[in-house]
Amino acid sequence: xxxxxxxxxxxxxxxxxxxxxxxxxxxxxxxxxxxxxxxxxxxxxxxxxxxxxxxxxxxxxxxxxxxxxxxxxxxxxxxxxxxxxxxxxxxxxxxxxxxxxxxxxxxxxxxxxxxxxxxxxxxxxxxxxxxxxxxxxxxxxxxxxxxxxxxxxxxxxxxxxxxxxxxxxxxxxxxxxxxxxxxxxxxxxxxxxxxxxxxxxxxxxxxxxxxxxxxxxxxxxxxxxxxxxxxxxxxxxxxxxxxxxxxxxxxxxxxxxxxxxxxxxxxxxxxxxxxxxxxxxxxxxxxxxxxxxxxxxxxxxxxxxxxxxxxxxxxxxxxxxxxxxxxxxxxxxxxxxxxxxxxxxxxxxxxxxxxxxxxxxxxxxxxxxxxxxxxxxxxxxxxxxxxxxxxxxxxxxxxxxxxxxxxxxxxxxxxxxxxxxxxxxxxxxxxxxxxxxxxxxxxxxxxxxxxxxxxxxxxxxxxxxxxxxxxxxxxxxxxxxx
Amino acid sequence: xxxxxxxxxxxxxxxxxxxxxxxxxxxxxxxxxxxxxxxxxxxxxxxxxxxxxxxxxxxxxxxxxxxxxxxxxxxxxxxxxxxxxxxxxxxxxxxxxxxxxxxxxxxxxxxxxxxxxxxxxxxxxxxxxxxxxxxxxxxxxxxxxxxxxxxxxxxxxxxxxxxxxxxxxxxxxxxxxxxxxxxxxxxxxxxxxxxxxxxxxxxxxxxxxxxxxxxxxxxxxxxxxxxxxxxxxxxxxxxxxxxxxxxxxxxxxxxxxxxxxxxxxxxxxxxxxxxxxxxxxxxxxxxxxxxxxxxxxxxxxxxxxxxxxxxxxxxxxxxxxxxxxxxxxxxxxxxxxxxxxxxxxxxxxxxxxxxxxxxxxxxxxxxxxxxxxxxxxxxxxxxxxxxxxxxxxxxxxxxxxxxxxxxxxxxxxxxxxxxxxxxxxxxxxxxxxxxxxxxxxxxxxxxxxxxxxxxxxxxxxxxxxxxxxxxxxxxxxxxxxxxxxxxxxxxxxxxxxxxxxxx
Numbered sequence: 009x010x011x012x013x014x015x016x017x018x019x020x021x022x023x024x025x026x027x028x029x030x031x032x033x034x035x036x037x038x039x040x041x042x043x044x045x046x047x048x049x050x051x052x053x054x055x056x057x058x059x060x061x062x063x064x065x066x067x068x069x070x071x072x073x074x075x076x077x078x079x080x081x082x083x084x085x086x087x088x089x090x091x092x093x094x095x096x097x098x099x100x101x102x103x104x105x106x107x108x109x110x111x112x113x114x115x116x117x118x119x120x121x122x123x124x125x126x127x128x129x130x131x132x133x134x135x136x137x138x139x140x141x142x143x144x145x146x147x148x149x150x151x152x153x154x155x156x157x158x159x160x161x162x163x164x165x166x167x168x169x170x171x172x173x174x175x176x177x178x179x180x181x182x183x184x185x186x187x188x189x190x191x192x193x194x195x196x197x198x199x200x201x202x203x204x205x206x207x208x209x210x211x212x213x214x215x216x217x218x219x220x221x222x223x224x225x226x227x228x229x230x231x232x233x234x235x236x237x238x239x240x241x242x243x244x245x246x247x248x249x250x251x252x253x254x255x256x257x258x259x260x261x262x263x264x265x266x267x268x269x270x271x272x273x274x275x276x277x278x279x280x281x282x283x284x285x286x287x288x289x290x291x292x293x294x295x296x297x298x299x300x301x302x303x304x305x306x307x308x309x310x311x312x313x314x315x316x317x318x319x320x321x322x323x324x325x326x327x328x329x330x331x332x333x334x335x336x337x338x339x340x341x342x343x344x345x346x347x348x349x350x351x352x353x354x355x356x357x358x359x360x361x362x363x364x365x366x367x368x369x370x371x372x373x374x375x376x377x378x379x380x381x382x383x384x385x386x387x388x389x390x391x392x393x394x395x396x397x398x399x400x401x402x403x404x405x406x407x408x409x410x411x412x413x414x415x416x417x418x419x420x421x422x423x424x425x426x427x428x429x430x431x432x433x434x435x436x437x438x439x440x441x442x443x444x445x446x447x448x449x450x451x452x453x454x455x456x457x458x459x460x461x462x463x464x465x466x467x468x469x470x471x472x473x474x475x476x477x478x479x480x481x482x483x484x485x486x487x488x489x490x
Numbered sequence: 491x492x493x494x495x496x497x498x499x500x501x502x503x504x505x506x507x508x509x510x511x512x513x514x515x516x517x518x519x520x521x522x523x524x525x526x527x528x529x530x531x532x533x534x535x536x537x538x539x540x541x542x543x544x545x546x547x548x549x550x551x552x553x554x555x556x557x558x559x560x561x562x563x564x565x566x567x568x569x570x571x572x573x574x575x576x577x578x579x580x581x582x583x584x585x586x587x588x589x590x591x592x593x594x595x596x597x598x599x600x601x602x603x604x605x606x607x608x609x610x611x612x613x614x615x616x617x618x619x620x621x622x623x624x625x626x627x628x629x630x631x632x633x634x635x636x637x638x639x640x641x642x643x644x645x646x647x648x649x650x651x652x653x654x655x656x657x658x659x660x661x662x663x664x665x666x667x668x669x670x671x672x673x674x675x676x677x678x679x680x681x682x683x684x685x686x687x688x689x690x691x692x693x694x695x696x697x698x699x700x701x702x703x704x705x706x707x708x709x710x711x712x713x714x715x716x717x718x719x720x721x722x723x724x725x726x727x728x729x730x731x732x733x734x735x736x737x738x739x740x741x742x743x744x745x746x747x748x749x750x751x752x753x754x755x756x757x758x759x760x761x762x763x764x765x766x767x768x769x770x771x772x773x774x775x776x777x778x779x780x781x782x783x784x785x786x787x788x789x790x791x792x793x794x795x796x797x798x799x800x801x802x803x804x805x806x807x808x809x810x811x812x813x814x815x816x817x818x819x820x821x822x823x824x825x826x827x828x829x830x831x832x833x834x835x836x837x838x839x840x841x842x843x844x845x846x847x848x849x850x851x852x853x854x855x856x857x858x859x860x861x862x863x864x865x866x867x868x869x870x871x872x873x874x875x876x877x878x879x880x881x882x883x884x885x886x887x888x889x890x891x892x893x894x895x896x897x898x899x900x901x902x903x904x905x906x907x908x909x910x911x912x913x914x915x916x917x918x919x920x921x922x923x924x925x926x927x928x929x930x931x932x933x934x935x936x937x938x939x940x941x942x943x944x945x946x947x948x949x950x951x952x953x954x955x956x957x958x959x960x961x962x963x964x965x966x967x968x969x970x971x972x973x974x975x976x977x978x979x980x981x982x983x984x985x986x987x988x989x990x991x992x993x
Binding site: 383387394398401403404405409413416417420421428432435436439440443444446447450451452 | 517629632633636637639640643644647648655658659662663666667670671673674677678680681
């Protein structure tokens with residue numbers, strides 16, 4: 009690498025820099041604070057908010073420029089998205105650490121590093137850089153999954169994620185090696201995304217490319233790399249499960265969408281390859297939808313159920329990716345992707361906040377039975393549960409419906425009719441378990457012995473999430489004329 | 491004048507939602523009584539606006555080509571497409587308001603556990619129904635229709651009758667299946683025509699330049715037919731309906747069986763057939779045969795029912811067959827008859843659900859064959875029940891008669907054989923309807939010693955009579971003055987090319 013050509017555009021990574029800086033300060037602060045106080049957590053929350061402001065005001069959004077010697081592209085909407093996720097996870101952390109979790113300040117530090125790493129991962133313009141950012145995020149996720157280390161379930165989740173992520177990391181690295189070995193460009197430009205179009209006819213390159221995509225599919229929890237996610241979601245502390253379900257999945261999907269938009273399939277000889285890739289992604293997404301939805305039918309453990317629901321949603325998102333590759337246009341895709349992810353974020357955090365409100369620092373064995381009589385105990389939690397479950401099931405007027413609608417429209421444009429059929433089937437199946445959960449909570453009979461807690465900061469957050477789920481869909485009418 | 495009518499239309503749709511929003515906002519300080527009175531008041535606003543609009547529409551139908559009372563750009567600037575009414579949607583809109591008001595009145599006098607939530611859900615559902623029939627945009631029709639799903643599910647899970655757990659889940663799964671399949675059909679129309687939006691006007695405009703090919707018409711109509719058919723309980727997809735209606739709490743059953751179920755037929759008449767005439771022509775015989783199964787097979791199943799609520803539920807499934815037959819004939823007469831029957835059936839089945847609930851509450855008995863001789867104790871209840879039964883089997887003087895009559899007339903030119911088979915459905919419905927009346931109200935008066943629970947039953951109270959009178963009055967009004975619906979309907983349907991092809 010010709011390092012002398014790299015320009016250091018620190019302004020372009022201001023938001024990430026704020027996060028890293030605050031993380032370091034948070035660790036130092038928590039080392040000096042004697043008792044388990046939440047001051048460090050509050051400081052960290054301010055840090056995340058500051059990073060969010062910097063990201064919004066950051067001049068690199070939408071600019072086509074590259075930074076650090078073409079290592080990074082400009083910031084995208086993903087930065088804001090993942091920062092909001094971090095903010096919500098931090099808020100949920102207050103509830104979690106109030107009910108018995110330990111070392112809240114350090115947790116926030118790790119969370120911030122993870123967030124920054126994910127932002128860099130999605131901004132990467134070079135495979136090697138993407139790998140380093142991804143591994144940085146993954147290591148943080150191991151630590152966060154094992155946070156409740158006195159509990160076997162949390163440790164089990166962390167070990168499972170460690171093993172699976174190790175495999176995924178190896179695949180990624182092997183893919184990089186293959187792509188490098190294909191030698192399609194001069195050494196400096198080998199791993200840059202914009203050169204990938206040239207490699208589409210090369211067998212070695214294609215193998216490497218497939219390996220990289222599979223490695224990212226591991227993170228997304230798409231079939232056949234989905235098996236880890238229900239176990240990990242179940243065992244990890246609830247705020248971490250939420251972060252896994254939303255931020256980690258979103259990062260993977262956005263990254264996959266990004267590398268495919270860099271490849272220009274319109275060149276004549278590559279037409280067949282594009283067809284094959286569309287077919288492969290379609291089959292993967294169909295299988296993901298089926299495995300996620302059919303697997304969730306038998307679940308009564310709510311966190312496992314969210315794991316399977318996450319798999320199903322990864323499948324729906326991959327439908328959009330398949331449509332994108334087929335059509336080769338980006339504008340509608342970006343809207344669909346971020347809209348769906350935002351809807352998914354509101355709904356998932358709305359549900360995980362409810363899961364987090366049960367007493368005890370371990371939520372891994374919560375079943376439908378614990379939810380009986382919830383409508384009597386707390387109308388706040390109940391309404392949040394109903395609205396957000398309806399959104400995940402895709403019932404109008406919630407945001408989840410509009411997300412599915414946009415994906416279906418994209419799929420029809422791309423003429424992926426059979427995939428639409430699978431998606432409709434999956435959505436109908438999903439009614440059974442989402443509404444099953446809802447039905448359990450509507451049961452007036454006694455049963456849920458596990459006591460609920462309502463903390464002060466909870467109500468505004470849940471109101472905000474439910475209101476977003478209900479009314480966010482209206483945004484679609486301002487963006488597209490439907 | 492036109493502006494004030496469109497404000498009235500907006501008020502009619504928004505009033506129930508506003509009521510629901512108020513109840514949700516003031517949840518902690520909302521008393522049970524204020525929940526009831528608030529719902530009655532806001533539902534009354536909807537009813538009043540619908541009736542005024544109906545009257546205005548009747549008076550001026552000649553000048554209204556297409557949609558009338560279209561709401562202004564002020565609202566569409568905020569991303570909400572315009573609403574409006576035409577000859578097809580006007581009666582449906584009015585029916586939704588009438589049945590909704592009756593359902594709220596019935597709930598207001600009933601003894602319900604946790605009434606605040608009950609009325610909140612009922613208002614969301616009614617608002618959705620009013621909106622579904624007032625929308626001129628396909629996507630918004632769909633969305634408003636789906637507003638009913640979660641409230642019905644919650645209501646069935648909390649206040650439902652026997653077998654509520656299974657019935658609620660079955661309803662949710664079937665309705666979502668039907669809705670999503672028809673959503674794919676709607677998306678197909680939008681993408682294939684390349685219309686600027688899901689608005690009906692835009693789609694018609696786009697179709698004028700880019701017509702849909704015969705193959706796609708065939709495919710898309712199939713999606714709409716079977717998707718919407720599931721919502722309307724067309725023959726092989728009907729199994730959810732009877733269980734749902736008999737397990738749902740009364741007011742929800744009234745709205746569901748009376749109004750919500752008509753939505754699928756409404757979209758077929760308003761959207762699917764006019765936009766996809768060739769597709770409908772391809773499928774019309776399949777539709778007619780499946781509809782005959784509804785009429786005859788489900789009619790026979792209805793005859794075999796012992797449970798009063800199940801009998802009413804099955805009869806409502808059976809009657810939907812006739813509406814499908816009217817659509818299959820693809821003529822102004824048949825489709826107009828279907829709209830009339832939808833109107834009449836919505837009112838009469840709501841009335842029947844209400845009265846059977848009254849009977850079951852009083853006797854504590856579901857089995858019709860164990861009842862008998864209630865006539866002397868409850869003459870008013872019996873009178874209403876007999877009137878409702880006669881209305882639903884199509885006696886002249888009620889709205890249903892005109893519907894069934896014109897459907898059968900139009901069927902003759904479609905296919906005499908199908909017409910003949912369909913006519914047997916009327917006989918079947920007479921058998922089960924009159925037998926129910928005979929079993930419940932006629933015969934020996936039960937003796938106090940043998941049947942203690944059938945003695946000392948009180949008649950309908952004054953508060954219970956009001957909703958029954960409202961429903962019956964609407965049935966009789968249209969029965970004696972069918973022009974109130976048919977004249978605007980005729981002028982709107984006769985300009986649709988799909989309904990004017992000679993066969």
